[in-house]
Amino acid sequence: MKGVQFLVAFVVLALASSFASASDPSPLQDFCVAIDDYKSGVFVNGKFCKDPKHATADDFFYSGLNIPQNTSNPVGSTVTPVNVAQIPGLNTLGVSLVRIDYAPYGQNAPHTHPRASEILFVQEGTLYVGFVTSNPDNKLFTKVLNKGDVFVFPIGLIHFQFNIGKTNAVAFAALSSQNPGVITIANAVFGSDPPINPDVLAKAFQLDQNVVKSLQAKFWWDNN
Numbered sequence: 001m002k003g004v005q006f007l008v009a010f011v012v013l014a015l016a017s018s019f020a021s022a023s024d025p026s027p028l029q030d031f032c033v034a035i036d037d038y039k040s041g042v043f044v045n046g047k048f049c050k051d052p053k054h055a056t057a058d059d060f061f062y063s064g065l066n067i068p069q070n071t072s073n074p075v076g077s078t079v080t081p082v083n084v085a086q087i088p089g090l091n092t093l094g095v096s097l098v099r100i101d102y103a104p105y106g107q108n109a110p111h112t113h114p115r116a117s118e119i120l121f122v123q124e125g126t127l128y129v130g131f132v133t134s135n136p137d138n139k140l141f142t143k144v145l146n147k148g149d150v151f152v153f154p155i156g157l158i159h160f161q162f163n164i165g166k167t168n169a170v171a172f173a174a175l176s177s178q179n180p181g182v183i184t185i186a187n188a189v190f191g192s193d194p195p196i197n198p199d200v201l202a203k204a205f206q207l208d209q210n211v212v213k214s215l216q217a218k219f220w221w222d223n224n
Contacts, residue, residue: 033059034088047084047091060089068170069101074221076106076163081224084178096178100171102127102163108223109184110160116180117155118173122147125169131159158185182224191220 033055034047050059062082069078083096090096096116100108102125120129122145130142131153144164145151153159155176163169189201195216202209 032092034091062087065099071103076103077108077223079224090178096175098173102169104166107162111184112158113180116175116177118153118175120151120173122149123170126165128162128164131157187220190215
């Protein structure tokens with residue numbers, strides 16, 4: 001009996017450990033400013049760190065997120081990221097931010113963030129948003145969001161936003177990683193380099209191979 005209890009406890013601890021390592025590691029110090037020159041830094045988790053004695057306020061600062069972006073593109077949206085690439089002081093802190101501008105009927109196409117959950121706040125406009133759960137259920141959760149509304153997209157799940165209004169829309173989203181990553185489904189599947197074998201996609205999507213080749217020949221816009 002004790003052996004069984006020990007095994008159960010071991011499995012629980014192993015699972016807890018795997019869950020804990022699924023997102024950004026916890027900071028090992030008050031902060032760790034990113035630096036590209038490793039010779040003058042100390043490596044911990046994330047990027048190389050600047051000597052804390054040389055850190056400045058600018059390492060934790062970004063300006064310009066109030067500026068509307070051009071949405072004249074095939075998907076009608078533009079994402080402005082503020083992650084560790086823009087604010088070096090975010091290194092190891094496990095958080096980042098984006099601004100998303102939408103043209104009327106523009107969308108942030110179905111995509112996923114492999115390293116982060118996301119919480120979205122609508123500043124202006126009306127958005128139809130949603131996410132799909134993993135196999136085998138593939139359940140769709142959707143909501144129409146208006147100004148001031150908030151919606152959460154769980155880590156790793158495919159999600160989207162669509163501006164159903166006749167005016168521009170603006171949203172801000174916080175993500176639980178300094179570098180959440182983004183995989184836009186259509187771009188990854190039909191716009192990969194080199195292309196995925198059309199036979200694979202034709203069978204997976206139950207499409208004629210000529211349709212697959214036509215989709216692969218398109219230019220897949222990256223709004224990030």
